Amino acid sequence: MQEAFNVDRRGDAVSDPTQHETERMRSGRGFIAALDQSGGSTPKALKLYGIDESQYSGDTEMFDLIHQMRTRIITSSAFGGDRILAAILFQQTLDRDIEGTPSATYLWERKGIVPFLKIDQGLADATNGVQLMKPISGLDDMLEHAVAKGVFGTKERSVIGAADATGIAAVVDQQFELAHQVLAHGLVPILEPEITISIPDKAEAESLLLDAILERLGDVPEDRRVMLKLSLPSTPNEYRRLITHPKVLRVVALSGGYSRDEADELLAQNTGLIASFSRALTEGLTVDQSDAEFDATLDASIQAIYDASVER
The missing domain is CATH 3.20.20.70 (Aldolase class I)
Known part of the structure; x- marks a missing residue:
């Protein structure tokens, strides 16, 4: 295989590699290896x-x-x-x-x-039940370097440890602010607001996260797409509206x-x-x-x- x-790839060598990668991520059969x-x-x-x-x-x-x-x-x-x-x-x-x-x-x-x-550089201390990303030093230089190296996209992780509406809104706001900076460099961001699987209110946190993401997706420019990396949901197909959303290239799950x-x-x-x-x-x-x-x-x-x- x-x-x-x-x-097949060599036969398509005359086309734009980024366009080929985009189509592969949109409709290809398989998964993403996190290394x-x-x-x-x-x-x-x-x-x-x-x-x-x-x-x-x-x-x-x-x-x-x-x-x-x-x-x-x-x-x-x-x-x-x-x-x-x-x-x-x-x-x-x-x-x-x-x-x-x-x-x-x-x-x-x-x-x-x-x-x-992966572009995030660790997590801040917990506030309102979540851990935001620490400030990323030299991000624009890092993104320019990634483009020069042939990278297609980025991944950014924060953590949700409770169904706290204020905390989850802060996580999503930060994720999308960083995503817009990534998009400005022509890269595709994977937003990863991870929900800790052991928390007792995980299902409620998932519902709050879904609503917050759907609200912010409207801010993504019409000619751009983002990806999402989410914890496996408590209710099957909880994230179906994200998977079918026109601004989302792909939704993937972490273990x-x-x-x-x-x-x-x-x-x-x-x-x-x-x-x-x-x-x-x-x-x-x-x-x-x-x-x-x-x-x-x-x-x-x-x-x-x-x-x-x-x-x-």
Whole structure:
């Protein structure tokens, strides 16, 4: 399947790559691989991979190891554009090479996978039941750099920990303000107002979030589109109005702490919603696996997430 996909892409080489990527994100069958663990989440990701903190010293060694892990995933024969539409990268991954090729270029030209960049730089302390994003230093320079590297879009995460109307409105306002800055650079933003799955009023928070997003979508220019990355909803098809909204290119779901099997089961209940999983994607992968074992484990994970993501 991958070889045929690449032939199709080469045949379309004369067209605008951005237009090709846009159509792929709008109507392609598959899901988004989230490979964007940052400094705070990298130690946990490495530990799940079988590398304890005692095995490295300092950030440089840590980021070298996580890049080796990501490279192993991306170069695997299981990781291809036949089932994966896009991948979200951490800034350090964007600025590194994979097999001698810049990471974003490798993804698109070698795998047919659309590159996105995580741009948020951590969360502020909780207020009104939510955590807004910390100010992003040098954002315009970062976005210009992303464009130069061939990135198609960005991803920005904040967290909702309670069904607080004031807090949720603040999260959505901040998400859309940042989205407009991203759109001004010709990139497609993925807004990620994550709702913590363990809160008792999750369903109420989802309803408040839906209403707030629908209200702000009217501010998106007619010739622009945004994407949304949301926690799997308590009520199936809760976000259907967002999925079908003319200003929304695609709505994707994060696994949010569910196991891969749980996340796949919940995802499959939502028509038109596709996955953007991180931990659930890499579940079961370890550094000491042989290449054959690694590829087989990754292939099974990708196939399960793909099956849950395709149109039902």
